[in-house]
Amino acid sequence: GDSVTQMEGPVTLSEEAFLTINCTYTATGYPSLFWYVQYPGEGLQLLLKATKADDKGSNKGFEATYRKETTSFHLEKGSVQVSDSAVYFCALARGSGYSTLTFGKGTMLLVSP
């Protein structure tokens, strides 16, 4: 079945450091890939997405590129801020409509001033 593997956290960085959170997936066909972010006390929010190979999703300084050859969708940000501290979930979905989302375990990011 489908699965998503992402690096375990917490990831601890100083403000303005470079961020990479690794995500790899296993799925048949060509899934859509997503990164969600969960701030303390809030629901998961879609951060960015990519729907086909070589697509790059970007939002709020975060980027991730859909790599079919390595089945990866790593999240990157050039300069993190304290306000980026949250839990980040990589996810995939096959098909359209309300296709079921398959999530990774989540990676907590802690950014210190």
Added chain:
Amino acid sequence: GAVVSQHPSRVICKSGTSVKIECRSLDFQATTMFWYRQFPKQSLMLMATSNEGSKATYEQGVEKDKFLINHASLTLSTLTVTSAHPEDSSFYICSAWTSGGPDTQYFGPGTRLTVL
């Protein structure tokens, strides 16, 4: 953006009691609502999918008599954990979907259930 609320945010109950968790879409009508369960350091696991006015569809391994789901209106779904036991302690998250692709699920903030 679309907002989904859950109530309560945290509940502690005694073993053998039942607990009801509400999920509401505040500013849109949700054709479909999903219930997830998240164990510490684990993925969100889909428990069931519910459509307004229909019986919920449960994922394999989820006891439908244990986790009762009611989707009585386009803005409200409830999850009732019946005869709760300590192993039911978990973080329960709902999401609501109305149209578009899978990324148009909007998530609630979750409910932490602790069964003593």
